[in-house]
Every structure is written in C-alpha cells, then in structure tokens.
Amino acid sequence: MTSKAEGASKEPINEQAVANMYATMRSEINQLYSKITELEMEVSEHSLVIGAIQPLDPSRRCYRMIGGVLVERTIKDVLPAVQRNKEGLEEVISRMNEALEKKKKEIAEFEAKYKIRIRKPDNEVKDDDNRKEGSSQGVLVGPASTKNE
CATH class of the missing domain: 1.20.5 (Single alpha-helices involved in coiled-coils or other helix-helix interfaces)
Structure with a gap:
C-alpha cells in the first residue's frame, strides 16, 4: 500500500484523477480560445475607430472612454493612443497564441502518455x-x- 501512495504523489494512477487533469487542461485551452477571440474583437473595434478618425482634421474634437470616464480630446491626441492600444492588443494575442500552442502540445503528450481517446x-x-x-x-x-x- 505504501508503494501505491508513493506512486500517486508522483503521477496520477487513478483514472478519475487522470480524467480530472485532462478536463482541467481542456478547460484551460477553451479559456485561452475565448480570451483570444475577445481580444481579436477589440482589435477589430480599434481598427474601425482608427479608420473612422484618421481621415478627419487632427484639430477636431473627439471623445474617448478612459476607465469608464468620457474624456474630450482632439483627434491628434487620441489617434496615437488608439494605435498604441491596438498594437499592444496584437502583442498580447500573439503571446496568448504561443501559450495556446504550448497547451495543445502538453495535452497531446498527456493524451499519448495515458492513451486517452475521446469516444x-x-x-x-x-x-x-x-x-x-x-x-x-x-x-x-x-x-x-x-x-x-
């Protein structure tokens, strides 16, 4: 019995423990997918805003929501900030895609190790x-x- 307890502390021997770990890994992948999709929608919104205000006069007034507060600025102030935000979001998306690929490899190795087949x-x-x-x-x-x- 002590050998079973030692083995259980290193790797899951119980089928239920393996299934729980697998379900957790799948859940993490789904969360990454949903967050990436959400951020891609924000990038799309930023692109729409940039496309709408770029051809306008830079001294024209515009309004921007910052932390839940609507602030009046000029286009020349807002446009660079929106472009920086878009670039930042794109960087975050690329890092999340890398993390997603790592998780996919990890789950594939887990499936191979425990011979998991989804039937x-x-x-x-x-x-x-x-x-x-x-x-x-x-x-x-x-x-x-x-x-x-």
Whole structure:
C-alpha cells in the first residue's frame, strides 16, 4: 500500500484523477480560445475607430472612454493612443497564441502518455442527435399538424 501512495504523489494512477487533469487542461485551452477571440474583437473595434478618425482634421474634437470616464480630446491626441492600444492588443494575442500552442502540445503528450481517446462524446453526439431529432420532430410536427388539420 505504501508503494501505491508513493506512486500517486508522483503521477496520477487513478483514472478519475487522470480524467480530472485532462478536463482541467481542456478547460484551460477553451479559456485561452475565448480570451483570444475577445481580444481579436477589440482589435477589430480599434481598427474601425482608427479608420473612422484618421481621415478627419487632427484639430477636431473627439471623445474617448478612459476607465469608464468620457474624456474630450482632439483627434491628434487620441489617434496615437488608439494605435498604441491596438498594437499592444496584437502583442498580447500573439503571446496568448504561443501559450495556446504550448497547451495543445502538453495535452497531446498527456493524451499519448495515458492513451486517452475521446469516444464518449462521439457516441453521446449520435445518441443526442437521435434524441434531438425525435424530440424536435415531435415539437415541429405537432404545431404543423394542428395547423393542417
């Protein structure tokens, strides 16, 4: 029994522990994907703002939200700040993409080490599709058949 306890402290022997670690790793990857997507949307918004104010007169007034406070500035003051913010966001996105690639490699090594194959979601998807088709047909056919009758 002591050998099992020693082994458990070094690497997870229990299938449930391996599954929990795998689920945690998958969750981290999903969080990275969602954060990257969120930041890419912000970069897109910054690009739209830059495209809108760049051709305008630099001495023209414009308003910028800084920390929840709307501030009046001129375009010549705001444009460089928005461009710097966009560049900063792009740098963060590139670092997050690198971290994502590392996590992908890490999870691939974990899958290979513990011979993890994801079969349950495929079977569950097939079962869910059959259930969804049956239930959705009942919902869709019910009102359609009452209208036709």
